[in-house]
Amino acid sequence: MNVYNYPDLQNSTELLTRPTAQTSAEVSAQTTEILRQVRLSGDEALARYSKELDGVSLTSFKVSEKAIQESENELSADLKVAIQVAYRNIQTFHRTQLRTEERIDTMPGVTCWRKNVPISRVGVYIPGGSAPLFSTVLMLGIPAQLAGCQEVILCTPPQKDGTVHPAIRYCAQLCGIQKLFALGGAHAIAAMAYGTKTVPQVSKIFGPGNTWVTSAKQLVSLDGVAIDLPAGPSEVCVIADASANPGFVAADLLSQAEHGPDSQVMLITDSPDVASGVLRALAAQTAALPRQQLVQEALQNSRLLLIQDIPTALQWANLYAPEHLILAVENPEQWVDKVENAGSVFLGHYTPESAGDYASGTNHALPTNGYARGYSGVSVDSFVKKITFQQITPSGLRQLASTIEQMADAEGLQAHANAVRIRVNTL
Amino acid sequence: MNVYNYPDLQNSTELLTRPTAQTSAEVSAQTTEILRQVRLSGDEALARYSKELDGVSLTSFKVSEKAIQESENELSADLKVAIQVAYRNIQTFHRTQLRTEERIDTMPGVTCWRKNVPISRVGVYIPGGSAPLFSTVLMLGIPAQLAGCQEVILCTPPQKDGTVHPAIRYCAQLCGIQKLFALGGAHAIAAMAYGTKTVPQVSKIFGPGNTWVTSAKQLVSLDGVAIDLPAGPSEVCVIADASANPGFVAADLLSQAEHGPDSQVMLITDSPDVASGVLRALAAQTAALPRQQLVQEALQNSRLLLIQDIPTALQWANLYAPEHLILAVENPEQWVDKVENAGSVFLGHYTPESAGDYASGTNHALPTNGYARGYSGVSVDSFVKKITFQQITPSGLRQLASTIEQMADAEGLQAHANAVRIRVNTL
Numbered sequence: 113m114n115v116y117n118y119p120d121l122q123n124s125t126e127l128l129t130r131p132t133a134q135t136s137a138e139v140s141a142q143t144t145e146i147l148r149q150v151r152l153s154g155d156e157a158l159a160r161y162s163k164e165l166d167g168v169s170l171t172s173f174k175v176s177e178k179a180i181q182e183s184e185n186e187l188s189a190d191l192k193v194a195i196q197v198a199y200r201n202i203q204t205f206h207r208t209q210l211r212t213e214e215r216i217d218t219m220p221g222v223t224c225w226r227k228n229v230p231i232s233r234v235g236v237y238i239p240g241g242s243a244p245l246f247s248t249v250l251m252l253g254i255p256a257q258l259a260g261c262q263e264v265i266l267c268t269p270p271q272k273d274g275t276v277h278p279a280i281r282y283c284a285q286l287c288g289i290q291k292l293f294a295l296g297g298a299h300a301i302a303a304m305a306y307g308t309k310t311v312p313q314v315s316k317i318f319g320p321g322n323t324w325v326t327s328a329k330q331l332v333s334l335d336g337v338a339i340d341l342p343a344g345p346s347e348v349c350v351i352a353d354a355s356a357n358p359g360f361v362a363a364d365l366l367s368q369a370e371h372g373p374d375s376q377v378m379l380i381t382d383s384p385d386v387a388s389g390v391l392r393a394l395a396a397q398t399a400a401l402p403r404q405q406l407v408q409e410a411l412q413n414s415r416l417l418l419i420q421d422i423p424t425a426l427q428w429a430n431l432y433a434p435e436h437l438i439l440a441v442e443n444p445e446q447w448v449d450k451v452e453n454a455g456s457v458f459l460g461h462y463t464p465e466s467a468g469d470y471a472s473g474t475n476h477a478l479p480t481n482g483y484a485r486g487y488s489g490v491s492v493d494s495f496v497k498k499i500t501f502q503q504i505t506p507s508g509l510r511q512l513a514s515t516i517e518q519m520a521d522a523e524g525l526q527a528h529a530n531a532v533r534i535r536v537n538t539l
Numbered sequence: 540m541n542v543y544n545y546p547d548l549q550n551s552t553e554l555l556t557r558p559t560a561q562t563s564a565e566v567s568a569q570t571t572e573i574l575r576q577v578r579l580s581g582d583e584a585l586a587r588y589s590k591e592l593d594g595v596s597l598t599s600f601k602v603s604e605k606a607i608q609e610s611e612n613e614l615s616a617d618l619k620v621a622i623q624v625a626y627r628n629i630q631t632f633h634r635t636q637l638r639t640e641e642r643i644d645t646m647p648g649v650t651c652w653r654k655n656v657p658i659s660r661v662g663v664y665i666p667g668g669s670a671p672l673f674s675t676v677l678m679l680g681i682p683a684q685l686a687g688c689q690e691v692i693l694c695t696p697p698q699k700d701g702t703v704h705p706a707i708r709y710c711a712q713l714c715g716i717q718k719l720f721a722l723g724g725a726h727a728i729a730a731m732a733y734g735t736k737t738v739p740q741v742s743k744i745f746g747p748g749n750t751w752v753t754s755a756k757q758l759v760s761l762d763g764v765a766i767d768l769p770a771g772p773s774e775v776c777v778i779a780d781a782s783a784n785p786g787f788v789a790a791d792l793l794s795q796a797e798h799g800p801d802s803q804v805m806l807i808t809d810s811p812d813v814a815s816g817v818l819r820a821l822a823a824q825t826a827a828l829p830r831q832q833l834v835q836e837a838l839q840n841s842r843l844l845l846i847q848d849i850p851t852a853l854q855w856a857n858l859y860a861p862e863h864l865i866l867a868v869e870n871p872e873q874w875v876d877k878v879e880n881a882g883s884v885f886l887g888h889y890t891p892e893s894a895g896d897y898a899s900g901t902n903h904a905l906p907t908n909g910y911a912r913g914y915s916g917v918s919v920d921s922f923v924k925k926i927t928f929q930q931i932t933p934s935g936l937r938q939l940a941s942t943i944e945q946m947a948d949a950e951g952l953q954a955h956a957n958a959v960r961i962r963v964n965t966l
Contacts, residue, residue, distance in 0.1 A: 194945035315913035338913035486742035486765030518621035
């Protein structure tokens with residue numbers, strides 16, 4: 113943890129730089145080649161890459177219906193209950209995002225409205241490298257289900273024995289996902305973006321992944337396939353005042369640091385006592401963690417800013433635009449309206465980020481790497497298109513006619529004006 | 540117009556192919572170099588490109604406050620009234636998109652909500668090549684204003700004399716946009732994406748443009764700057780039954796064809812009489828248009844499908860996913876729920892697309908090139924981030940604890956579980 117005492121906001125850039133490496137030209141070239149191969153030879157290329165990159169030879173990538181159904185026999189009762197509770201909370205929160213919009217008469221006879229229409233076919237990528245991230249299946253599958261997407265395609269890397277982890281199958285089943293493929297990496301993204309004989313082509317791809325997966329998502333987005341978010345390493349920023357419990361704060365920082373050596377955590381506090389208490393607690397708690405080595409690397413990228421007061425802390429946090437922001441302060445509600453840039457915000461001393469990661473109900477697919485300045489996290493909105501409709505009566509058109517004609521003429525677009533004139537002339 | 544009689548839906552791909560050229564490697568290389576130069580030498584690079592590409596030498600790109608204020612003396616009274624009517628309608632429609640969301644207790648003591656927070660600084664690009672597209676200023680400026688964006692930066696190519704067209708200045712003033720820059724092309728996108736001494740850096744860039752502008756928007760999006768939509772040539776699909784007026788339909792097709800030689804228009808009808816009537820009307824109306832040459836080129840890319848019935852027409856239209864869809868049929872409302880993929884839909888015989896282009900109230904910044912499968916048009920939503928918040932009480936956390944711990948342990952993320960345990964242990 114690098115400590116900075118009362119740093120100057122004018123020189124924030126350096127202090128807020130992320131450790132993220134840009135996608136290297138090498139990764140980008142490798143991914144481009146993978147995409148090309150999958151477009152060219154489809155399933156055959158998928159088989160080749162699965163063998164080459166995952167060390168798995170599969171006769172079929174498709175996970176059978178039976179394997180999906182049997183997943184519930186392969187999990188402990190406790191884990192199933194936990195997943196069901198999380199499912200229910202996530203569903204409860206996301207359900208409120210469904211919306212029927214009203215029709216508006218912008219003028220008499222001119223009626224306009226928006227309609228939320230599900231994206232018919234979406235793709236979900238679930239990483240499975242060091243751990244099966246089944247919670248992400250819920251975070252993407254539930255809003256897709258609520259939005260009413262007709263088909264959800266899920267790709268996830270096969271385990272060494274070629275199967276997909278039962279918790280991923282179980283969560284998929286809860287979310288009504290029927291098309292699961294044991295496919296990981298850039299070739300899985302390529303398969304969903306362009307379609308193969310086995311894997312259907314989708315219109316939007318969701319989900320986190322490693323550098324190759326991220327690079328592939330970016331590249332296919334240039335071909336018009338929508339993507340949820342540009343992904344980067346996970347991060348948390350904790351703002352703590354003197355009321356904060358240093359042990360809690362340290363635990364929150366470590367819960368992000370354990371994601372990987374390129375994760376970044378930041379503590380901003382106006383209390384020198386909390387600062388030193390957190391540093392001590394970090395050392396003590398890290399020693400007890402299985403992923404100790406990795407956590408220590410992440411902490412080397414990480415920062416503790418001692419600042420004057422909480423308003424200053426919020427200025428720093430808004431400049432940093434963290435994925436997760438924890439307000440470990442007294443009366444946190446008073447600061448809600450000061451939050452400009454963050455993915456998801458956690459208020460008070462008993463709201464750890466891991467609650468939102470798993471089970472409180474909010475989504476954990478969030479903008480990292482400062483993208484919270486311009487992007488939102490995943491929600492039901494991410495799975496629908498908002499199509500506008502309008503209907504104009506003859507008298508409504510007569511009333512609008514001169515406005516349209518004046519503007520079209522001034523833009524030099526006579527045929528636009530004609531489309532109105534030819535109609536009004538018949539009235 | 541290429542005519543196809545009763546084509547087979549199974550072989551739709553070829554018939555629905557767009558004439559769009561992919562961004563060529565050459566354009567991409569040129570744009571990459573422009574971005575690099577602007578990052579490297581800022582305003583100096585902007586001045587160089589303005590001279591080289593626009594043939595304009597400016598001492599300052601910034602349009603003065605005076606020039607913005609004086610715009611109202613440079614427009615006809617009629618055009619100003621037209622712009623004001625359009626402004627009001629667009630504002631009326633978009634205002635309904637503002638939304639305060641409710642707080643949800645997903646469990647007792649677990650409160651979650653979303654808040655719409657404006658993107659602080661956004662950039663708007665307005666093309667000005669052959670015509671000043673001031674209507675686009677309204678389409679982007681009004682939702683930005685409603686969303687409450689603190690700063691809107693507008694870039695538009697200078698006219699030959701170095702000034703910005705008064706209608707663009709006037710619309711900007713109506714929308715409260717104070718930072719106008721006479722800058723066009725890829726270097727304008729670079730300036731907004733990375734910031735220069737003169738042009739502030741923004742978090743999201745909106746607006747259409749030529750191949751270089753589009754390429755620049757795509758490239759800066761790889762650096763984490765959000766963009767509204769991948770842009771492509773404009774397009775319309777008209778579905779017409781026997782009740783349609785061939786003259787109206789032809790006028791609608793021409794209003795898109797006049798955008799450029801790469802525009803594509805499509806007519807799908809179940810009426811042979813309407814088909815032949817539209818072909819005759821196209822010939823007659825084209826002869827009277829100033830942009831005749833350009834329109835004829837666009838029509839060469841364009842298609843007329845004679846099909847069995849309106850449900851089949853909708854299947855074709857959904858596969859095509861047009862930017863604009865006109866339902867020139869009897870009782871068009873009955874088909875609304877069958878529309879899966881379209882940017883904006885126009886119902887009935889008196890709802891020309893140009894109404895939505897200018898003044899009915901809906902937005903004209905829409906997904907082209909089939910992107911309507913996965914993307915929505917611009918709305919107030921495009922100018923806000925939806926930040927999630929949550930607050931958990933000690934008893935709420937106690938209730939959630941085992942769920943979070945079970946899931947975190949199963950994902951191998953012990954520090955996530957610890958962040959909960961350490962708190963619950965104090966209760």
